[in-house]
C-alpha cells in the first residue's frame with residue numbers, strides 16, 4: 191500500500207492568504223479527514239494507514255475517522271448528489287476540492303453535525319489550501335444548497351446501487367442472488383459494532399463492557415470508543431476480532447497439545463485463539479511489519495508462539511498435526527470495517543490472488559501429517575477465493591478429502607454451514623434487530639483432511 195504523499199493541511203505552508211487550520215475549533219479533525227480522503231481516493235492508501243500519521247486528540251481522531259469512513263461508505267451517493275450540484279463537474283486544477291466537498295456533504299447528510307458548522311468549516315478548509323482557496327465561494331454555495339435540498343437530491347439515488355462498485359454488485363448478485371446482494375449493500379452502509387474474542391468468561395466481559403455474547407462466543411460491543419481505553423485491553427484479556435474471523439480456528443476442534451502451523455498469521459488473531467486453546471503454534475507470515483504487530487499482540491495477551499518470517503508457499507517446517515491457512519485475499523468480506531476496499535480493489539486482483547491461494551493451499555496440505563486437518567479460510571465474498579479453491583484442490587489431489595462440519599459440532603455455527611459442510615458467512619447474516627448490532631464479515635472456511643493413505 192502506498193502512504194499518503196501530502197502533508198496534513200494543518201502543517202502545509204501554502205503561503206499568502208490561506209490561514210492555518212488549527213486556529214478554529216474542530217477544523218484540525220476535518221483537515222485530517224480531507225487529507226485522508228485524498229490519500230485513499232487518489233493514492234491508494236488504506237484508510238487506517240491514511241489516518242495513522244497526524245497527531246490528533248483521540249476525540250478529533252475518532253471524528254476524522256467517522257467522516258472518512260462514512261464518506262467512503264456513501265461515496266457513490268455523495269458523488270451522485272454533488273454531481274447534480276456541480277453541472278460543470280469538478281475543476282481539474284483542484285482535485286482536492288472534491289474531498290473538501292465529500293467531507294462537508296458527509297457531515298451534512300449522514301452525521302450529527304449542524305449544517306452551518308459543516309458548511310463554515312468546509313469553507314475555512316477550502317481557504318486553507320492553495321489549490322482550493324479560489325473555490326471557497328463555490329464550496330459555500332454547493333454545501334448550503336445541499337443543506338437545504340439534500341433529502342430531495344438523495345431521493346433519486348438508489349444507495350444499494352450507488353454505493354457498491356458495479357463490478358462487486360454484479361459478482362455478488364451472481365453468487366448470492368439480487369435480494370442478498372441488496373441486503374449486503376445495506377449492511378455496508380452501517381458502522382459495524384466492535385467484536386472481541388476473550389480469553390475466558392465471555393458473559394463476564396460482556397457485562398463489564400456493556401456488550402452481549404453472540405451465539406459463537408464472540409463479545410459484541412456497541413459504541414465502544416477508543417479500544418485501548420476499554421477495561422481488559424491493557425491487561426491482555428481480549429483482542430479485537432470480527433465474529434466471522436473467529437470461526438476458522440474453531441473448525442480445528444480440540445487443539446490442546448497439538449503442533450499447529452498458522453500460515454499467513456499476522457496480525458495474529460487466529461494465532462492467539464490457537465495458543466489460548468493450548469496449541470503449540472508456529473506462526474508464519476512474509477510481512478515483517480505485520481509480524482511486529484503479531485508479536486506485540488501476543489506479548490500484550492501473555493501468549494507465546496514460534497514466529498517465522500517467510501513465504502508460506504515454500505515454508506519448510508513440519509509435519510504438523512494441523513494447519514490453518516487464512517490466505518491473503520481481496521478482503522471484500524470486510525467492507526463494513528474497511529470501506530476503502532471498495533476503492534482500492536480491482537477485478538484483476540481476484541485471479542492474481544486466486545493463483546497465490548492455490549499454491550498456498552497445496553503447500554498447506556503438504557505440511558500436515560497424514561490424517562491431520564487443514565482449515566482453509568478467506569475473508570472474501572468471491573467464490574474464486576473460497577469454494578472454487580477447495581473444489582480445485584479436491585479435483586487435483588487424491589491425498590486430501592473434505593472433513594465436512596456437522597450440525598451442532600461448533601456452537602452457534604449451524605446457520606453458516608453450506609450443503610457441502612463448509613462455512614460461508616455474509617455481512618447480511620445474523621440480523622439482530624438494528625443493523626448497527628447485526629451482521630458479520632463475509633468469510634469462507636473449509637475443513638479438509640489429509641488422508642492417512644492416498645486413494646486412487
Ligand SMILES: C[S@@+](CC[C@H](N)C(=O)[O-])C[C@H]1O[C@@H](n2cnc3c(N)ncnc32)[C@H](O)[C@@H]1O
Pocket residue numbers: 453454455456457458459460461474475476477480500501502503516517518519
Ligand atoms: C488475511 S491476512 C491474515 C490474518 C491473520 N490470519 C489473523 O487472523 O490475524 C493475510 C496475511 O497473509 C500474509 N501473506 C501474504 N502472502 C503470503 C505468503 N506468500 N506467505 C506468507 N504470508 C503471506 C500477509 O502478510 C497477511 O498478513
